[in-house]
């Protein structure tokens with residue numbers, strides 16, 4: 233398998249892919265390791281993950297550089313991710329013991345309690361866009377809960393996956409408790425065919441449905457963290473229109489729009505529409521684009537060449553249906569999977585741009601008159617990951633957010649994930665939750681003890 237640098241299109245390295253046989257060998261070893269690992273106290277398992285965090289800190293620069301080289305993520309954003317994702321470890325430090333402890337729920341003639349046992353050996357099939365964040369949400373929590381993990385990084389974040397393995401083992405996670413499956417979607421398929429005790433997936437709706445169907449007969453837990461078409465609505469009572477535009481632009485264009493909870497469509501009330509659009513375009517114009525290894529770069533290449541085509545087709549469709557491109561819409565000269573940050577106005581819901589996930593540096597902005605109209609448009613999607621509203625009036629914003637059928641709602645913020653609250657998608661955005669107390673328990677199965685004595 234070739235690992236390509238998306239900024240230069242050069243081959244970084246070539247790696248042998250796993251085969252069905254090598255996956256079976258890894259699984260047999262993990263099966264043995266998990267039994268021993270589960271016997272260790274939670275404190276000991278947690279301590280190893282804390283050590284892993286220390287190693288990540290010590291190697292931050294090198295890890296960030298590897299992430300940038302294989303995904304094209306600008307280096308400042310890679311550093312942010314390597315650093316920021318450590319908050320998962322802080323969350324585990326504060327909460328794991330509490331949520332993994334056995335609970336006594338009734339005493340008397342019969343003592344009744346609930347023990348939270350690990351699932352066993354789980355598959356973590358992961359995405360490339362935020363491999364630290366979405367990887368940690370699964371494998372760190374699973375390891376602390378006493379599971380063994382077979383981690384399948386996306387082929388576009390393989391070197392980062394190999395770094396996880398090296399540092400986890402250095403920190404004291406036994407080699408037969410965490411292993412990595414190297415390869416493309418075909419290797420992911422081997423995991424679906426194999427005998428695992430849970431499937432934890434981050435990726436597209438299409439692959440998520442395929443996974444759920446493929447493993448349904450095993451009757452093991454399946455969690456799916458999938459895509460979104462997340463709306464942001466700016467109400468006309470907003471005090472600082474410019475600041476709202478700056479925040480919305482960052483929500484749309486951070487990591488080149490390749491975030492599951494990126495702002496993917498914006499609705500603005502007519503009274504402030506022109507001013508909002510003016511500030512928004514100014515802000516996006518100011519983003520330095522170029523070599524992702526440069527500290528100042530905000531916009532690098534897309535990670536995957538094929539996504540450039542997907543976005544250009546969406547743009548073509550919207551222009552044919554009457555939209556206007558205010559900025560971008562084309563590719564710069566030279567190598568790399570670059571696309572100029574693109575702002576589209578005069579959009580409507582006949583356009584793919586407002587309905588299908590773009591997962592790139594493009595945004596459609598639509599004018600609305602009333603809150604009711606905004607709500608209807610925000611809900612007009614098969615996805616249900618997040619929704620954001622900017623307004624000075626909390627009650628007015630919350631009335632709409634309460635109606636939204638999504639996993640996370642934001643007032644005066646967007647595109648953010650906290651380990652303290654569940655991360656979950658509704659409708660085509662997924663199934664199950666990571667993070668929070670729910671994300672700790674997600675890697676366990678309850679056992680009921682009813683003890684008379």
Ligand code: NDP
Nearest residue numbers: 358359385386387416417420421435436439457458459492
């Ligand atoms: P894909 O669904 O294409 O890939 C995700 C993972 O599944 C990769 O490891 C991929 O391997 C693997 N895979 C592909 N085919 C199969 C198969 N047949 N069987 C098993 N595994 C398979 O997702 P993308 O790479 O397109 O990731 C982007 C998507 O992820 C977006 O929709 C984004 O919104 C979503 N996402 C959701 C998040 C959330 O928390 N809700 C967070 C981050 C991203 P390979 O890459 O090697 O082909």
